[in-house]
Amino acid sequence: MEKTLVLGDEAVALGGIDAGMSGIYAYPGTPSTEITEYVQNSSEAREWKIRSEWSANEKTAYEAALGMSYAGKRAMVCMKHVGLNVAADPFINSAITGVQGGLILAVADDPSMHSSQNEQDSRYYGRFAMIPVLEPANQQEAYDMVYEAFSLSEKVKLPVMIRLTTRLSHSRAGVLRKTRIQQNQLNPVSDTKRFIILPVNARVQYKSLVDMQPELERNSSASVFNRLIEGDHKDFGIIACGIAYNYAMEAMQLADLKLPVLKIAQYPLPDALIRQFFSACKKVLILEEGYPVYEEFMRGYFDNGQLLGRLDGTLPRTGELNPDIVLLALTGKEVPVPARPEVLVNRPPALCQGCSHRDVFLDLNEVLEPFGEKHVFSDIGCYTLGALPPFNSICSCVDMGASVTMAKGAADAGLRPAVCVIGDSTFTHSGMTGLLDAVNDKSPLTVVISDNHTTAMTGGQDSPGHGRLYSICAGLGVDPAHIRSIEPLKNKREANRKVYREELAYEGVSVIIASRECIQTASRRKKQEKQTQD
Amino acid sequence: MKKDIILAGVGGQGILSIAAIIDWAALKSQLQIKQAEVHGMSQRGGAVQSHLRISDSEIFSDLIPQGRADIILSVEPMESLRYLSWLSDEGWVISASDPFKNVPDYPDEELLFHALEALPRKKIIDAVSIARDCGNAKSSNIVMLGAASGFLGIDPEMLKDGIRSFFGRKGEEVVGVNLKAFEAGRTLAERK
Numbered sequence A: 001m002e003k004t005l006v007l008g009d010e011a012v013a014l015g016g017i018d019a020g021m022s023g024i025y026a027y028p029g030t031p032s033t034e035i036t037e038y039v040q041n042s043s044e045a046r047e048w049k050i051r052s053e054w055s056a057n058e059k060t061a062y063e064a065a066l067g068m069s070y071a072g073k074r075a076m077v078c079m080k081h082v083g084l085n086v087a088a089d090p091f092i093n094s095a096i097t098g099v100q101g102g103l104i105l106a107v108a109d110d111p112s113m114h115s116s117q118n119e120q121d122s123r124y125y126g127r128f129a130m131i132p133v134l135e136p137a138n139q140q141e142a143y144d145m146v147y148e149a150f151s152l153s154e155k156v157k158l159p160v161m162i163r164l165t166t167r168l169s170h171s172r173a174g175v176l177r178k179t180r181i182q183q184n185q186l187n188p189v190s191d192t193k194r195f196i197i198l199p200v201n202a203r204v205q206y207k208s209l210v211d212m213q214p215e216l217e218r219n220s221s222a223s224v225f226n227r228l229i230e231g232d233h234k235d236f237g238i239i240a241c242g243i244a245y246n247y248a249m250e251a252m253q254l255a256d257l258k259l260p261v262l263k264i265a266q267y268p269l270p271d272a273l274i275r276q277f278f279s280a281c282k283k284v285l286i287l288e289e290g291y292p293v294y295e296e297f298m299r300g301y302f303d304n305g306q307l308l309g310r311l312d313g314t315l316p317r318t319g320e321l322n323p324d325i326v327l328l329a330l331t332g333k334e335v336p337v338p339a340r341p342e343v344l345v346n347r348p349p350a351l352c353q354g355c356s357h358r359d360v361f362l363d364l365n366e367v368l369e370p371f372g373e374k375h376v377f378s379d380i381g382c383y384t385l386g387a388l389p390p391f392n393s394i395c396s397c398v399d400m401g402a403s404v405t406m407a408k409g410a411a412d413a414g415l416r417p418a419v420c421v422i423g424d425s426t427f428t429h430s431g432m433t434g435l436l437d438a439v440n441d442k443s444p445l446t447v448v449i450s451d452n453h454t455t456a457m458t459g460g461q462d463s464p465g466h467g468r469l470y471s472i473c474a475g476l477g478v479d480p481a482h483i484r485s486i487e488p489l490k491n492k493r494e495a496n497r498k499v500y501r502e503e504l505a506y507e508g509v510s511v512i513i514a515s516r517e518c519i520q521t522a523s524r525r526k527k528q529e530k531q532t533q534d
Numbered sequence B: 001m002k003k004d005i006i007l008a009g010v011g012g013q014g015i016l017s018i019a020a021i022i023d024w025a026a027l028k029s030q031l032q033i034k035q036a037e038v039h040g041m042s043q044r045g046g047a048v049q050s051h052l053r054i055s056d057s058e059i060f061s062d063l064i065p066q067g068r069a070d071i072i073l074s075v076e077p078m079e080s081l082r083y084l085s086w087l088s089d090e091g092w093v094i095s096a097s098d099p100f101k102n103v104p105d106y107p108d109e110e111l112l113f114h115a116l117e118a119l120p121r122k123k124i125i126d127a128v129s130i131a132r133d134c135g136n137a138k139s140s141n142i143v144m145l146g147a148a149s150g151f152l153g154i155d156p157e158m159l160k161d162g163i164r165s166f167f168g169r170k171g172e173e174v175v176g177v178n179l180k181a182f183e184a185g186r187t188l189a190e191r192k
């Protein structure tokens, strides 16, 4: 059979399609977006009626996936690492309720923060929830793991986490597919008590989750994904977690070394394998892509010095690994690199020419000029680039939705004018609830929704509230006289600035919806329209 | 057979199309592939690169180690210099000569080309003007693929099949222009 060339993300999607998944739920987020997009664009998925539209945020996505699982079908939910913070409530509790149809959480971490606000490690969440976690090293493993994980999830009646990192999510390789499994029939939970986690039930459920742990450990020990690769040396070994396995093997090839490697890809840790390995090796280097989650765990409080890793300086404490870092850790020899050519300058990302966010920031800079000091709370999306020159417009970008609520808090503290800029997709993700708070509190605040009709930063996915932002704000109780719609264009600049000035002067909650289509999606749409005309 | 290739450019310049065609041809040639791409933030006009590894035996790392790349294939001259620390002592730089200036401090062109000319093994190709002559300036990335084709260890006919497969949906004319662009890049690189 021919291999299919896919990204690691796409391998996860393909594994789900072939394993009889009935639905995938997600909010976009780099580097996880391509999982869901693959299903959306797959003709097989369409033929088999696999549900795949975007959700409003990670929490709604997770809960919907749990509902599908409750009904007996296999479901997947995907997000980037910080998305799991948003979905943490249903996630942790779904380990208490357990599942019916197999439930896979595919979460993609971003060590080195290529496109993220932090490099949190989702394996912590896996331990926190006490569920099985699978961490593939390559695309084939990603496919195979998802394919197997649905049965594992149904066997242990728990959600299973697939933890990816950027380099696997966004790297392509050939994958061999397996035969397709039919989707489950509708088969809702009959022992509904376990889903009603009132304290009386939750205590029972939690106890059974705790009691389940030895079985999960036995599964890990027996897992084909955890295995020992023999080496010539006996006194020095490597424990390589997830994708770090690749770097260990690559670095050993370069250094002509053959150390024993314990490849870890299924958690909880395989206890027996770990103990054997530690008793066989004098020193053990542990490689983890992300936080030193298991290094810390294995060192314990009374560290005996047997372990080398991120916590003793053998490896950098932060950032992603690569073959060079591992080579240095193994040999102590730095590969000499040539000096950076002097003519080379940085090329940071920037807002596209013609982007509507540009006009919003130019207008805001102008109308805020008379106030001297400028505090524009903002949020996450393309418009975060308003932080960079030539705009230097915004003063914050913390987590999705935080612009509205931080501006509200600052307004409550007396900051005037209290202004925030939030994207349309971020607003429906988690800005609307904060706006409700502001309305209820009558906080003097101007919310600018920079509405480009899409979720642009992650590649132009549908924006869940498109066309309904006005009614959403009115429904939340914003006075319609202070919901202003403008089109951020150069030739409407004067009229628009007047609107900004009026609303900044208003001592109450106002919303300015600055609406113009993203130029990227607009040009894609026009191309498509032209193609269908031809 | 083992080739480590760094593809370089600016977000939106089409290095992923080059990668997709090489991937396709390598897969058809029964070779192993790993190709790490950049998605997300930097695609907004920032510097982007892709690590493309082809081999007849198992490839472990998705990333190429420092000093090990056989080729840096860049669709923009300044970007070809960004990843020199990856280039092996025998490695080639194959770069388009068309500057993409979206930063205020873009270097002086004379200094830039001086730095490029000083590289020991390089091919600098006027990709955009060649592509224009072939029918569409947008095919400049395929001119660059053609220019690199002698270095990839893959049968050029297979790469051409890759072009047919990649552009097939867009019709015969687009396929034709791109095949022409490929040949033009290939011939020019051979002559240089």
Ligand SMILES: Cc1ncc(C[n+]2csc(CCOP(=O)(O)OP(=O)(O)O)c2C)c(N)n1
Binding pocket: A027, A028, A029, A030, A080, A082, A083, A086, A380, A381, A382, A383, A400, A422, A423, A424, A425, A426, A427, A452, A454, A455, A456, A457, A458, A463
């Ligand atoms: C909790 C969380 N989920 C997802 C993301 C990824 N993400 C960052 S920006 C963004 C899209 C924002 O869209 P929008 O607010 O419409 O702004 P635009 O990019 O279109 O300007 C997404 C999905 C994130 N950073 N945090």
